[in-house]
Amino acid sequence: MIAKKDLEHMGWLARLELSEEDKEKYTPRLNSVLDYFGELDEVDTEDVEPTYHILPMNNVFRDDEVNVPAKPLTQEEALSNAPKKQDGFFKAPRMM
Amino acid sequence: MATINELKERIHAGSSEEIVAEYLERIGSSKLNAFITVAKENALVRAKEIDSEGFEGSLAGIPVAIKDNISTKGILTTCASKILTGYVPPYDAHVIERLKEAGAVIIGKTNMDEFAMGTSTETSFYGPTRNPWDTDRVPGGSSGGSAAAVAGGEVPIALGSDTGGSVRCPASFCGVVGLKPTYGVISRYGLISYANSLEQIGPFATTVRDVAALFDVIAGYDPRDSTSVDKEVNYSSALKNDVSGLKIGVPEEYFGEGTDENVEKAVWNAIHTLEDLGATRIKVKMPHTKYALSAYYIIAMSEASSNLARFDGMRYGLRTEDSDWHTTFSQVRAAGFGDEVKRRILLGTYALSAGYHDKYYLKALKVRTLIKQDFELAFKDADVLIAPTMPYPAFKLGEKIDDPLSLYLADVDTVPINLAGVPSISVPCGFSHGLPIGMQVIGKHFDETTILRTAYTFEENTDFHTREPEGL
Numbered sequence: 154m155i156a157k158k159d160l161e162h163m164g165w166l167a168r169l170e171l172s173e174e175d176k177e178k179y180t181p182r183l184n185s186v187l188d189y190f191g192e193l194d195e196v197d198t199e200d201v202e203p204t205y206h207i208l209p210m211n212n213v214f215r216d217d218e219v220n221v222p223a224k225p226l227t228q229e230e231a232l233s234n235a236p237k238k239q240d241g242f243f244k245a246p247r248m249m
Numbered sequence: 250m251a252t253i254n255e256l257k258e259r260i261h262a263g264s265s266e267e268i269v270a271e272y273l274e275r276i277g278s279s280k281l282n283a284f285i286t287v288a289k290e291n292a293l294v295r296a297k298e299i300d301s302e303g304f305e306g307s308l309a310g311i312p313v314a315i316k317d318n319i320s321t322k323g324i325l326t327t328c329a330s331k332i333l334t335g336y337v338p339p340y341d342a343h344v345i346e347r348l349k350e351a352g353a354v355i356i357g358k359t360n361m362d363e364f365a366m367g368t369s370t371e372t373s374f375y376g377p378t379r380n381p382w383d384t385d386r387v388p389g390g391s392s393g394g395s396a397a398a399v400a401g402g403e404v405p406i407a408l409g410s411d412t413g414g415s416v417r418c419p420a421s422f423c424g425v426v427g428l429k430p431t432y433g434v435i436s437r438y439g440l441i442s443y444a445n446s447l448e449q450i451g452p453f454a455t456t457v458r459d460v461a462a463l464f465d466v467i468a469g470y471d472p473r474d475s476t477s478v479d480k481e482v483n484y485s486s487a488l489k490n491d492v493s494g495l496k497i498g499v500p501e502e503y504f505g506e507g508t509d510e511n512v513e514k515a516v517w518n519a520i521h522t523l524e525d526l527g528a529t530r531i532k533v534k535m536p537h538t539k540y541a542l543s544a545y546y547i548i549a550m551s552e553a554s555s556n557l558a559r560f561d562g563m564r565y566g567l568r569t570e571d572s573d574w575h576t577t578f579s580q581v582r583a584a585g586f587g588d589e590v591k592r593r594i595l596l597g598t599y600a601l602s603a604g605y606h607d608k609y610y611l612k613a614l615k616v617r618t619l620i621k622q623d624f625e626l627a628f629k630d631a632d633v634l635i636a637p638t639m640p641y642p643a644f645k646l647g648e649k650i651d652d653p654l655s656l657y658l659a660d661v662d663t664v665p666i667n668l669a670g671v672p673s674i675s676v677p678c679g680f681s682h683g684l685p686i687g688m689q690v691i692g693k694h695f696d697e698t699t700i701l702r703t704a705y706t707f708e709e710n711t712d713f714h715t716r717e718p719e720g721l
Contacts, residue, residue, distance in 0.1 A: 155599065159599070160595065163595045163598045163599050163602070164579070164595065165579075166598050166602065167554060167558075167582075167594050167595060167598045168558075168561070168575060168578040168579045168582055169579060169582045169583055169586070169591060169594060169595065170576075170579040170580050170582070170583035171583070171591075172583075175591070178588075179588075179591070179592055179595065182592065182652075182653055182654075183592060183595065183596055183599075185653075185654050186546070186592075186596060186653060186654055186657070187596070187599075189543060189654055189657075190543045190546070190547055190609060192539075192540065192543055193540060193543050193544065193547075193609075193612050193613065193616055194612075196537070196540055196612075196615075196616055196619065198612060198615035198616065198619070201615040201618050201619060202615070202618055203611055203614030203615050203617070203618060204614055204615075204617040204618040204621055205446065205614060206446055206476070207432050207446070207621065207668075207669065207670030207694075208432060208433055208476070208478070208670065208694070210475075210476065213472075213475040215472070222472035222473050223438075223473050226339055226340065230339035230340075231339070231564075233337070233339055234335070234336055234337065234339070234564065234565035234566070235563070235564055235565065236562060236563075236565075236566070236567070236568035237568060237571075243563050243564055245563055245574070246571040246572060246573060246574050246576075246577035246578075247571070247573055247574065248573070248574050249573055249574075
C-alpha cells in the first residue's frame with residue numbers, strides 16, 4: 154500500500170510537486186492499480202531470465218566522426234525552443 | 250473514402266493542391282477534434298511544389314496526418330501536453346524524412362492521449378477526439394486523432410504510434426486498418442519516447458493496400474535508432490488474395506471474460522471466412538496472457554518515469570516562475586503534466602525505487618519472458634494468430650476516464666503483442682449496433698508479409714471496410 158508519505162517521496166524523486174488535493178486524489182487510485190499488479194506474485198518466475206529488450210541487442214559502435222550518423226543541431230537551432238536563454242546558453246534556475 | 254490510387258488518378262488529372270485544399274476544408278468544418286495543429290500553409294505550399302515538380306515518389310501529392318508525438322521540423326509538436334506548449338522541433342523524425350522523400354504532403358498533427366498514455370484520447374490537453382461513427386463515443390487511443398481523421402474522411406492515410414495498442418485500438422473503434430510492426434522495423438528517431446522498449450510507429454488507412462503502401466515508405470534501417478533493424482522488404486508485393494494452407498492459431502485466452510458477445514461472434518465469423526478460403530484453424534494455448542496487462546503497465550510506467558524526466562522547462566516547453574533548481578523543475582512538471590501522466594510517472598518511480606524494484610519491475614520483466622515464450626510456442630504450429638483487437642466496441646466519452654484501472658483493462662488483448670514485440674494488424678470485421686469491430690492478425694517477428702496477406706485476403710472477400718460513417 155502506498156501511503157501519503159510514500160507519494161510525497163515519489164513526488165520528490167520524480168521532481169513532481171504534488172498539492173494536498175493531488176495526494177488525496179491519487180492515493181486510492183494508485184493503490185487500486187498496485188493492488189491489481191499484485192497478481193504477478195502468483196506467477197512462478199524461479200529461474201526465468203528477465204526480458205529487457207525483445208530482440209537480441211548488442212552495443213552499436215560507430216567511428217568517432219563529426220556528423221555521423223546525424224548532423225548535430227546548430228547552437229541557434231538547439232536554443233530555438235528555450236524559454237530562457239542568455240549569451241548562447243540555456244538559462245537554468247539558481248542552484249540554491 | 251478515397252484510396253491512394255484513386256487520389257493519384259485525380260492528382261494526375263488535376264492537381265495535388267486541389268486535393269489538399271479539399272481535405273483542409275473537411276478538417277476545417279469537422280466536429281471530431283482530430284487535429285491539434287492543421288499545417289494549412291505548409292501543406293498548400295508543398296502541394297504546389299509537387300504539382301510543378303511532376304509527382305516524384307510513391308505518395309506524391311497525397312495528404313498524410315501525423316500523430317503529435319512524432320517530430321516535424323517547423324510544425325508545432327505537443328504530445329497533447331501542456332508541458333510542450335509552443336515546441337517546434339528543429340528536426341524531422343526519420344519517418345517524416347521518408348514521407349517527404351516519397352512526396353507526401355503533411356496536412357497536420359493529430360490529437361492523442363497526453364504522451365500516448367491512454368486508450369480513449371480523453372487525456373489530451375486539447376480536449377477529446379470524437380468517434381466518427383457516434384460522436385458521443387471515444388475514438389480509442391492513444392492515436393485517436395489519426396484513426397478518427399482517416400475514418401472521418403479528413404485524410405486518406407495517417408501515422409500513429411503503438412506502445413500497448415495505441416494504433417490497433419483506435420483502428421478497431423473507428424473501423425479502419427492499423428498496423429503495429431515488429432519492434433525495430435520502423436526507426437523511432439524523432440518519436441517522442443514514452444516506453445521505448447515497447448513502442449513502434451504504425452500506419453493507418455482505410456484499406457490493407459494503403460497501409461502496406463505507407464508502411465513501404467516509412468519502414469527501413471536508420472543508424473540514428475540503435476534498435477533499428479536492417480531489413481529490406483517490399484510489403485505491397487505480399488498482397489495476394491490467397492490463404493490456402495495458412496494455419497490460423499486461435500488463442501482462447503483472448504476470448505475471455507469481459508469480451509462482448511458481438512465482438513466474439515464477428516471475430517469467429519471472420520476466422521470461418523478465412524477457413525472457407527482455404528486456411529486451417531488450430532487451437533493454441535497462451536497461458537500467461539492474463540498476466541500481460543500487469544507486466545505491461547509496470548514496464549511502461551517504469552520506462553515512462555525515466556523517459557519523461559527530460560521535460561523540465563529548460564530546453565523547450567512550459568516554464569513557470571523561477572525559484573531554486575529542484576523547486577523550479579517540480580513546479581514546471583506539476584503545471585505541465587496532466588493527471589494520468591503524473592500517476593504513471595509516480596507509479597513508475599515507485600516500481601523502480603529501492604525496495605520495490607525486484608517485486609515490480611524485475612518481476613514484470615520475467616513475466617515478459619514467459620509471455621514471449623507463449624508466442625514462440627504458438628508460432629511453432631501456427632502461421633498467424635487471430636483474436637479480437639478490443640474486447641468491446643467504442644465506449645462513451647467519460648464512461649471510464651475516472652477509473653484508471655477499468656481503462657487499463659480495455660488493453661487486455663493488445664498489450665501482449667508489444668511485450669513480445671511481434672507485429673499485428675487490426676482490420677474491420679463486423680459491426681455491433683452501428684459501431685465497428687476490429688480483429689487483429691498477429692504474426693511472427695518480421696513476418697509482416699504473412700499478416701498483410703491474411704488481412705488483404707479477408708478484405709478482398711468481405712465488405713466491412715467499405716462502410717462509412719454517416720452524418721459527418
